[in-house]
Structure formats: structure tokens, C-alpha cells
Amino acid sequence: MILELENVSRKRDGRWVLKDISWRVEKGDHWVLYGLNGSGKTSLLELINAYLFPTEGTIRVLGMEFGKTYLAERLRSRIGFVSSSIGQKIRPDDNAYEVVLSGAFASIGLFEDTDAETDQKGVEILRELGCLDYANRNFHTLSQGERQRILIGRALMADPELLILDEPTNGLDFIAREELLESVARIARRPDGPAILYVTHHAEEILPEFNKTLLLKDGRVFGSGNTADLINSECLSGFFGLSVEADWQAGRPTLTKKRAEASPK
Numbered sequence: 001m002i003l004e005l006e007n008v009s010r011k012r013d014g015r016w017v018l019k020d021i022s023w024r025v026e027k028g029d030h031w032v033l034y035g036l037n038g039s040g041k042t043s044l045l046e047l048i049n050a051y052l053f054p055t056e057g058t059i060r061v062l063g064m065e066f067g068k069t070y071l072a073e074r075l076r077s078r079i080g081f082v083s084s085s086i087g088q089k090i091r092p093d094d095n096a097y098e099v100v101l102s103g104a105f106a107s108i109g110l111f112e113d114t115d116a117e118t119d120q121k122g123v124e125i126l127r128e129l130g131c132l133d134y135a136n137r138n139f140h141t142l143s144q145g146e147r148q149r150i151l152i153g154r155a156l157m158a159d160p161e162l163l164i165l166d167e168p169t170n171g172l173d174f175i176a177r178e179e180l181l182e183s184v185a186r187i188a189r190r191p192d193g194p195a196i197l198y199v200t201h202h203a204e205e206i207l208p209e210f211n212k213t214l215l216l217k218d219g220r221v222f223g224s225g226n227t228a229d230l231i232n233s234e235c236l237s238g239f240f241g242l243s244v245e246a247d248w249q250a251g252r253p254t255l256t257k258k259r260a261e262a263s264p265k
């Protein structure tokens with residue numbers, strides 16, 4: 001079991017931002033966390049990473065229970081977390097390869113000498129993600145798509161059991177987005193790879209590899225289970241409170257808002 005939340009609620013500034021969340025993530029499944037702005041996605045990730053604690057309910061992440069065997073630092077070293085805020089923290093002089101290697105130490109910046117095995121692993125990850133051409137470039141001079149791949153590479157260095165990708169395609173053009181998604185799909189297909197938790201506002205980023213979906217609405221679970229059972233016109237029309245059409249092509253959905261019928265004159 002990767003993750004287990006039982007009736008978890010969280011208050012912020014006197015208001016419930018997450019309410020009664022029950023959710024299990026098993027090894028071998030890849031999840032999409034799908035919700036509108038303000039639905040509580042970031043708060044949920046903060047709970048999983050132990051930056052926030054639940055006001056009510058219990059959380060177990062990778063076999064560790066909050067408040068018991070729980071050591072936040074030890075837990076975080078087993079979770080690969082990719083978000084735009086991590087990119088902003090990378091030091092000004094670090095090159096892409098150093099950023100990837102720093103993932104072996106769960107640090108921002110490389111403060112320790114690396115051994116040949118770690119160096120080789122970094123090169124293999126760069127190759128797998130198609131980043132070798134810019135490995136020696138300063139991280140901050142890379143395009144957004146290149147930076148995201150490097151941050152994913154950094155997250156993979158520690159062989160995480162859970163890889164959380166928080167809106168990784170923000171700011172990417174169509175081609176960069178599709179290339180990034182192809183890399184994510186390859187990671188999802190690794191036989192001994194991490195469970196992936198992919199957070200997005202965009203249904204068209206739901207890959208065939210993401211077999212499970214959690215729909216979050218106003219801090220509550222609207223639906224949870226097999227992606228095909230949730231990402232369809234009927235369920236999503238209820239989710240949005242708006243008539244939408246979900247159309248699946250090549251294993252990926254697109255959503256369109258249904259137009260009101262023109263009233264007869």
C-alpha cells in the first residue's frame with residue numbers, strides 16, 4: 001500500500017478546505033488527481049508530504065502513520081515531488097546534471113561528492129528522459145519543458161516509491177507538453193517504477209497509463225476509481241454542474257462544453 005487516507009479533514013483559517021477524504025493508492029496503480037481551481041489539490045499534496053497535518057482522520061503514507069512512526073524527512077526522501085516551486089528554489093549556478101544528481105541526496109544543490117555509480121545513474125536518467133544534449137547547461141537557461149524533465153530526473157534519482165507530478169505541463173507548448181507526457185508514460189510503464197500521482201486541471205493530459213482517477217470538488221471526493229468510469233460525459237457533467245461531452249481518442253479524453261440548443265423562433 002502506497003497511501004491510505006481515512007476520513008481526513010483539514011481546516012485552514014477556520015474553514016474546511018478538505019472534508020472527509022477516504023482514499024487508497026495501491027502499488028502498481030497510477031492516479032490522476034483532477035479538480036478545479038481551489039478544490040483542495042495542493043492542500044491534499046501538502047498532507048501527503050507532511051507539510052500539513054490533518055485536523056481529523058488518519059493518513060498512512062508508504063507504511064508510515066502520521067504521529068506514530070512518522071518522520072517527515074525520512075518520508076520525503078521516499079517520495080519524488082515535482083512542482084514549479086521546487087524549480088524556483090534551484091541555485092543560480094547549478095547545471096542540469098548537478099540538479100539531477102542532487103536528487104540522490106534529496107537536497108537543493110549538490111554539497112557532497114558523488115561516486116561513479118551515482119554519476120552513471122544520473123547519465124542514464126538523463127538519457128531516458130532525452131536530456132543529454134543540455135546536461136551541462138545552466139538549469140535556469142533551459143526552456144520550461146527542459147526544466148521540467150530535469151526536475152523529473154532529479155525526483156527519479158532516489159528511486160521513489162511514489163512520484164508526484166503537480167501540474168507539470170504548466171506553461172508548456174503543445175509539442176513540449178506531449179514530449180513530457182511521453183516521458184511520464186515511459187516512467188509509468190517501468191515494471192518496478194514508482195506509483196504516479198499526476199495532478200492536473202486538464203482532462204486531455206490523462207494518459208492511458210493513468211488507470212485510476214480521484215475527482216476532487218470543493219474539498220470533497222466527488223468520485224474515485226477507474227478512470228474510464230469517471231472521465232465520461234455523464235459523470236463529468238455532474239462534476240462540473242455543466243453539460244460536457246467527453247470524447248476518447250487514442251486512449252486520451254477531450255472535453256467540450258455542450259452548446260445550448262438554439263430555441264425555435
Ligand SMILES: Nc1ncnc2c1ncn2[C@@H]1O[C@H](COP(=O)(O)OP(=O)(O)OP(=O)(O)O)[C@@H](O)[C@H]1O
Nearest residue numbers: 012013017035036037038039040041042043044201
Ligand atoms: N494557507 C492557506 N490558508 C487558508 N486557506 C487556504 C490556504 N491555502 C489554501 N487555502 C484555501 O483552501 C482551498 C483549497 O486550496 P488549494 O490550493 O488546496 O486548491 P487547489 O485545488 O490546489 O487549487 P489550484 O488548482 O488553483 O492550485 C481554497 O479555497 C484556498 O483559498
